[in-house]
Amino acid sequence: MAKKKKPLSPTEQSRGVADAAAAIDWLAERGLEDIECIVPDMSGVARGKMMPVAKFVDAPTMSIPGSIFTQTITGDYPDDDDDFVIDSADSDIQLVPDYSTLAVVPWASDPTAQVIHDAYHTDGRPVDIAPRQLLRRIIGLYEHKGWKPIVAPEMEFYLVERNQDPDYPLKPPIGRSGRAESGRQSYSIAAVNEFDDLFDDIYDFSEAQGLEIDTLIHEEGVAQMEINLRHGDPLALADQVFLFKRTIREAAVRHNMYATFMAKPIANEPGSAMHIHQSVLSTETGANIFSTPEGAPTREFFNFIGGQQRYLPHVMCMLAPYVNSYRRLMRKSAAPVNVHWGYDNRTVGLRIPNSTPAARRVENRVPSSDANPYLAIAASLACGYLGMVEGVNPNDPVEGSAYDLEFGLPRGLLEALALFEDCDELAEPFGKAFRSTYRAIKHAEFETFMRVISPWEREYLLLNV
Template sequence: MLQPDPARAAESAPPSRSTEAIRALFSQHGVRDVECIFPDISGYPRGKLMPAERFLAGEELRICQAIPMQAVTGDYSYNPVFPDSDPDVRLLPDYATVALAPWANVPRAVAIHDCLELDGSLCQFAPRSTLKGVLARYAALGLRPVVAPEIEFYLTAPNADPAQPLQAPLVRGGRAEVGQSAFSLNMLNELAPFWNELRDACRTLGIATDTWIHEVGATQYEVNLLHGDAMAVADQAFLFKYAAREIALKHGLNAVFMAKPIAGSAGNSMHLHISVIDTEGNNVFSLADGSESPHLGHFIAGLQTFLPELMLMLAPNVNSYRRYVAGSQAPVNLQWGYDNRTTGLRIPASGPSARRVENRLAGADANPYLAMAASLAAGLEGLQAQLASSEPLAGNGYDSAHSLPRSMEESVQAMQHSAFARTQFGDPFVTGYCAVKALEWASFQREISVWERRFLLPQV
């Protein structure tokens, strides 16, 4: 059984960029301001704009502790877990993330920050803190997760009236795409000015992308990020979504990461490919002879056992649950199989060093820090407790029961009552996160939908 080594928990993070190098970058490009940002619970960038010279001087920046837990509606929960005094937290820059802001119309930089309490401890309400806590438990065991996300999104025409459905934009031939063009290079070449700028932005931001493809939906795309350190890749996914949205707006488009933005069309996923390596760089899912290690089954079992309680971190919004439709290549349960895309957990065909688990549950709307934290925490518990997985499924996963939560409300209840979630992420985070999500659910319940007006108004 894997046991923690306290000495390993204190191992330092990868070396950060020096302040001298940052100063030279700012000087070379005439950087005027720095976007001091952090991800809130939705994975949305929040923070403050700071003059570059004050950033270089190391001036302390603070923000309200409640901001990381702001609801998508802009509201705040008044659950007692949040202090009535609304105290400050410090924003501490991660210098390794400093880069030019490619969406800015004046020279500007961007830097991802951690939220720290005034005593120097990580703020428990901040998603980056949540992932750091999980990664520290891996480090204590001499392990390091390697993650690669596949991020799907739509490019749509402007949508001034939210009551109207999203529409595909006009492309080169003067008509809107009608779909069913998966993996088409012609369709991938459409909207080239946007793609050229986004590619340049990824290079500027240090986002290591792999393949870019056209997906099934009309003007739906998938960009795969290269595998790497979980925190670094989460930062890249966060910046990728920020850059895509900003650059799309410059080109008269919307980059849409909702899990199911268009009725009758494919949903947007964020599949997470996960492996775990030891201190020698060996994949613990493979034995020395290249065969499958028992650790793979234990990791899968952890995901099967605990992800149902953590679905709110993988499917965080009301819309998220519309994606889980049988026959859509979105999962409906946590069956697993070898190279089987009908299951929630897939083992892609690969060599021993690349043996990995593909978690297909997360939508593109998920906060990458929280989706990774949930997946890695569940898998690690399976490793440590040596849990046993189900048998691999060779057939159609949609023939098995729909066992995932069917609504955000159901997932809120599951996480609220999860002893595992509270042990892994702490009572303040779980209570606060569920309180905010319950607030969003209540806001949704107050809306009257088009469906209700269409069918109920004339007939009941």
């Protein structure tokens, strides 16, 4: 009688592999039938193809139209202009699997795997407008200096009732008590417990994919939650945020509700952020370059802050990528309105948390949760990098509230795009192709927004003007 195989632990089930040969064994050992071959597009949406595992094993590299990286959030494509030219032939690019991201899809009805791909031209060049490749490019700038950036994202999101008509405002869902939340429940354990079954699924789905949750809390808004991730490599953490968003949305649908990462989904509630904790290690010593051996802050630490202060307004179109994103950035709404910095100060754009010297870091509180994690992390790290190589000094830290200080961030998407285009220092880190493509996509999205008449316009203009 054949000896039964010992069941794999959740960690073993979820672990990525090193190469194609190991992937074949990994897929066969788990009896997986289908595989989702995915790539994050400019909005952070999973694009790609689904195929039988047997076909993937025979040909893991696949072709897909390059236009997936020029698609807007509405599914349209921008028009040609002087800098951005659409490939009229819609030629193919190649998607190459990153086997370290191989994981199961725990919510799938059939045994299914998933793997994130990188995009290349047919001649082997990286597709430089692909968000994952852009983040690799920024990490490469650090590596060239002998630095290794480390990040830890925090994601806020709302749970809401299913909403089939976009004209109707969103409502909080019904919890296990049979009632919806009626007031702010910041850090309430009981409010989290209202959705225990949902969070059990989120934890189970995450463990099955090798995603590591650090903490889960109830945030300030009604049915607003926050999940914090453990610190690590920027590309790996961007992958985790990308997969976490999908995981949380899938789990919520199972429980007859939606999870939304819109920056400002409910008018009178706080917006949702994606805070990014950032530090930099020496690749030679492994030590945090923000601290001296004696534990004091270094010149690099202050220059990193200075770079973020100078350049974050110029990359806001990636940190706040939609018209809705700027509704979050209001005074005294738990979101920053400027790029001042301070020690353990949550009212500024750049907070320095209390920590040991080895864990000294800069928390960027500006990005919204609707941001593409690859682009938001790349943009934030690029600002810190420019500050260090240019020797940019920050202004003095703020004590007390920064909410009443002058606005230091753009107030809308078009203003943010203009700042991005006009900053010559960003040309090298991001490249001409990415800048022109991203600008064209966002202008196209803005034009579709302008075709919509809002309730505010009907309320105050219909009979008064």
